[in-house]
Amino acid sequence: MLDFHKIxxxxxxxxxxDLVPFWLRYACDGIGGGYFDLLTATGxxxxxxxxxxxxxxxxxxxxxxxxxxxxxxxxxxxxxxxADFLAQFxxxxxxxxxxxxxxxxxxxxxxxxxxxxxPLTGARVASAYAQMHLAxxxxxxxxxxxxxxxxxxxxxxxxxEKALAATTGPITLRHLSGPVALLRALVxxxxxxxxxxxxxxxxxxxxxILNEFVDKRQDILREWVLPGGAFSHTPEGRRVSTGLTMxxxxxxxxxxxxxxxxxxxxxxMTECLRQCQWAWQGPTDNQTGRDITRTVVPxxxxxxxxxWVDWKDLPMTxxxxxxxxxxVHALALAALANGYLHTRHPDAPRWLKRIxxxxxxxxxxxxxxxxxxxxxxxxxxxxxxxxxTDEGCYALIRGLASxxxxxxxxxxxxxxxxxxxxx
Numbered sequence: 001m002l003d004f005h006k007i008x009x010x011x012x013x014x015x016x017x018d019l020v021p022f023w024l025r026y027a028c029d030g031i032g033g034g035y036f037d038l039l040t041a042t043g044x045x046x047x048x049x050x051x052x053x054x055x056x057x058x059x060x061x062x063x064x065x066x067x068x069x070x071x072x073x074x075x076x077x078x079x080x081x082x083a084d085f086l087a088q089f090x091x092x093x094x095x096x097x098x099x100x101x102x103x104x105x106x107x108x109x110x111x112x113x114x115x116x117x118x119p120l121t122g123a124r125v126a127s128a129y130a131q132m133h134l135a136x137x138x139x140x141x142x143x144x145x146x147x148x149x150x151x152x153x154x155x156x157x158x159x160x161e162k163a164l165a166a167t168t169g170p171i172t173l174r175h176l177s178g179p180v181a182l183l184r185a186l187v188x189x190x191x192x193x194x195x196x197x198x199x200x201x202x203x204x205x206x207x208x209i210l211n212e213f214v215d216k217r218q219d220i221l222r223e224w225v226l227p228g229g230a231f232s233h234t235p236e237g238r239r240v241s242t243g244l245t246m247x248x249x250x251x252x253x254x255x256x257x258x259x260x261x262x263x264x265x266x267x268x269m270t271e272c273l274r275q276c277q278w279a280w281q282g283p284t285d286n287q288t289g290r291d292i293t294r295t296v297v298p299x300x301x302x303x304x305x306x307x308w309v310d311w312k313d314l315p316m317t318x319x320x321x322x323x324x325x326x327x328v329h330a331l332a333l334a335a336l337a338n339g340y341l342h343t344r345h346p347d348a349p350r351w352l353k354r355i356x357x358x359x360x361x362x363x364x365x366x367x368x369x370x371x372x373x374x375x376x377x378x379x380x381x382x383x384x385x386x387x388x389t390d391e392g393c394y395a396l397i398r399g400l401a402s403x404x405x406x407x408x409x410x411x412x413x414x415x416x417x418x419x420x421x422x423x
Contacts, residue, residue, distance in 0.1 A: 001349075002349040002350075002352060002353050003411075004337075004407040004408070004410040004411035005407070005408070005411045007333075007337070007352065007353075007356055007403065007404075007407040008403070008404045008405075008407035008408045008411070009404075010356065010360050011333070011356075011360075011400040011401070011403045011404040011407070012069065012400075012401075012404045014360060014364065014371075014400055015065075015069070015397065015400050015401060015404070016069075017369070018364050018366075018369060018370065018371060019370065019371060019393065019396055019397065019400070020065065020075070020397070021369055022043065022368070022369055022370040022386065023058070023062075023078070023393050024074060024075075024078055025043060026039055026043035026044075026045065027039065027058065027078075027387070027392075027393075028078065028081050029045070029103065031103075032050075032103040032104045032105065033081070033084070033085035033088070033089070033104075033105060034050055034055045034081070034082050034085035034086070034089075034101075034105070035050070035054070035055055035058050035081075035082055035392075036048075036050075036387070037049070037050055037051055037054050037387060037388070037389050037392070038385065038387060038388060038389065039385065039386045039387040040384055040385055040386065041365065041367075041368045041370065041384045041385070041386055042368065043368075043386075047103060048103075048389070049100050049101065049102050049103070049108045050100065050101045050102070050103065051099070051100055051121075051389050051390075052086070052090050052097055052098055052099055052100065052101060052121050052124075052125065053099075053118070053120055053121045053124045053125075054387075054389070054391075054392045054394075055082050055085060055086055055090070055101075056082075056086060056090075056121070056124035056125040056127065056128040057124055057128070057392055057393075057394030058078075058079075058082050058392055058393055058394065059079050059082040059083045059086065059128035059131070059132065060079075060124070060127050060128040060131045060188075060394065060398075061079075061393055061394050061397035061398060062075045062076070062078045062079035062082075062397075063075075063076065063079040063083075063128070063131040063132050063134070063135040064131055064397070064398065064401060065397060065401060066079065066135045067131070067134050067135050068401060068405060069401055069404070076135055076136070079131075079132060079135065080132075080136075082128075083128060083129070083132050083141070085105065086125055086128065086129075087129075087140075087144060088105065089101055089105030089106075090125060091148070092116060094151065095147045095148055095150075095151045096116040096117055096122070096151050096152075096155070097116060097117075097118070097121045097122045097125050097148065097151075097152070098115060098116055098121075099113055099114060099115055099116065099118045099121050100115070117152075117155045117156075117159075119152060119155075119156045119177075119178035119179075119181060119182055120177050120178060120181040122148060122149070122151065122152025122155075122156075122182075122185075123149070123152055123178075123181035123182045123184065123185040124181060124185070125148050126145050126146075126148040126149035126152060126185045126188070126189060127145075127184060127185045127188040127189075129141045129142075129144040129145035129148060130142070130145040130185070130188040130189045130192065131188060133145060133192070134191075142192050145188075145189050145192060146189065146192055146193075149182075149185050149186070149189055152182060152185070153182060153201060156178060156179075156182060157204065160174075160208075160227075163227040164227050164228055166227070171226060171227065172227075173224040173225065173226060173232055173236060173237065174212075174224065174225055174226070174227060175223065175224055176209070176213050176221060176222070176223050176224070176225075176241070176244055176248065177244060179205045179208045179209050179213070180209065180244065180247060180248045180251060182205055183202065183205040183206065183209065183251060183255065184247075184251050186198065186201055186202050186205070187251065187254055187255065187258070190258070199259075202255070206255060209221075209248065209252070210264075211229060212225055212228065212229030213225055213229065214271070215311070218274075218311060219270050219271050219274045220240055220245070220271065220274060220275065220278075220311055221240070221244070221245045221248050221249070221271060221275075222237070222240065222311070223236070223239050223240055223241045223244060223308075224236045224237050224239065225237070235310070235314075235316075235317045235318070238310045238311050238312050238314060239308050239309075239310060239311075239316075239318070240275070240278070240308065240309050240310070240311050241307070241308055242275055242279040242305050242306065242307060242308065242309070242328050242332070243307070243325060243327055243328035243331055243332075243395065245271065245272070245275045246272065246275070246328065246331035246332045246334070246335045247331050247335075247395075248268075248271075249268040249269070249271050249272040249275075249335045249339065250268075250272075250331065250334050250335035250338050250339075250402070252264055252265070252267070252268035252271075253265050253268045253269065253335070253338045253339050253342055253343075254338070256268060256342070257342055262343075265339070265342050265343055266343050266345075268335075268339065269339035269340075269342075269343045269345050269348065272332075272335045272336060272339055273336075273339075273345065273347050273348065273351060276305065276332065276336070276351045276355070278309050279305040279306050279309055280304070280305055280306075280354075303324075303358050303362075303379070304324035304329070304358050304362070304375065304379075305324060305325075305328050305329060305332060305355065306321060306322045306323070306324065307320060307321055307322070307323050307324070307325055307328060307374075308321045309321075320374070320382070322376075322377050323374045323375065323376060323377075323382055324358075324362075324374060324375045324376075324377075324379075325373065325374045326359065326363040326371045326372060326373055326374065326396060327373075327391060327394075327395035327396055327399070328395075329355055329358065329359035329363070329399075330359065330395055330396045330398070330399025330400050330403070331395050331398070331399045332351075332355050332399075333352065333355055333356055333359065333399055333400070333403040334398065334399045334400075334402040334403045334406065336348050336351055336352045336355070337352060337402070337403045337406035337407050337410060338402065338406045340352065340406075340410055341406050341409050341410050341413070344413070352407075362375060362379050363375070365381070365386075368386070370386050371386075371396060373385060373386060373388070373391065
């Protein structure tokens with residue numbers, strides 16, 4: 001039987017001793033404000049532009065730690081440092097969010113994507129403000145959260161409607177991260193809205209995820225779809241992101257609980273477990289063009305969750321597809337613990353233990369009191385960086401802190417038999 005108390009203690013230990021001190025010591029930019037996006041293993045900051053989403057994610061992470069793991073004033077000060085930077089520089093005069101700023105807070109042209117109205121950026125900023133309001137009870141953060149999210153939602157739905165109505169011009173794929181981030185922001189700001197208004201904003205995003213991104217035959221969440229949810233038989237269209245699936249299924253469990261929709265929580269748990277089974281085995285080798293039948297392999301042969309899989313089992317064309325990302329494993333732990341807490345699915349503890357054993361043993365970088373960002377299939381670090389423009393501390397802190405909370409609650413549950421409660 002899984003020792004949930006040990007899982008909770010191990011995750012909290014990893015946070016407090018192996019992760020948080022690194023970010024407190026090195027991440028803050030005392031000259032430009034906010035945080036450095038690029039950090040080496042020794043904490044050296046590489047000066048560069050700042051991704052607004054990464055800034056907001058770090059604000060959220062440390063404000064969340066402050067409200068859930070312990071009211072350490074250093075954690076709140078760290079979050080406040082980034083929140084002040086966002087409030088001063090991240091917005092246009094109409095409260096849209098810039099995607100990228102230079103070190104001193106001036107808008108900078110992104111290397112890809114729009115300069116404003118990136119849905120993930122707007123959602124992350126709104127979530128950060130909501131978490132700051134929870135940590136400080138300062139109403140300015142509540143006002144900023146509502147304004148930011150309102151603008152982001154309005155623009156997202158407008159752009160989606162245009163894409164659906166378009167009959168000419170190039171067809172662009174839509175990414176799962178947009179609706180997932182916006183729906184997560186709505187969960188974060190739930191106390192700031194009336195229930196009817198919150199449900200009204202939530203319904204179209206939930207409908208989009210469930211009816212356009214979910215493939216109900218395979219129990220998977222597709223990463224990219226054509227407008228309206230049509231399948232794109234391209235490497236991008238076939239790609240399934242393990243980390244994004246874990247983030248989405250954890251979110252859908254939360255939404256299902258908030259709406260009293262047990263069917264949704266069970267569906268999310270099924271998708272999470274399906275992805276665990278798929279990603280742990282890794283992409284198949286179809287280089288010779290022969291038919292591949294996926295078989296279960298022993299744990300000793302392959303360890304860890306790969307970053308991506310091709311849902312038609314075709315060879316992956318993306319570099320690093322078989323890398324094991326620390327963030328993916330942290331998000332998977334949270335999704336599994338949350339899912340088990342609310343569904344009692346009998347397969348969840350086995351996967352929770354398997355992934356925890358791998359992550360808590362393989363990712364810590366004891367020399368630098370941090371975690372390796374990613375490992376090869378042979379468990380070798382892929383880079384000496386601890387933060388890059390695409391990824392900071394958010395997923396690690398969110399995943400491990402949430403897992404610690406959920407596991408503590410799971411430990412209080414009465415044992416169940418081999419069937420899911422309610423079946």
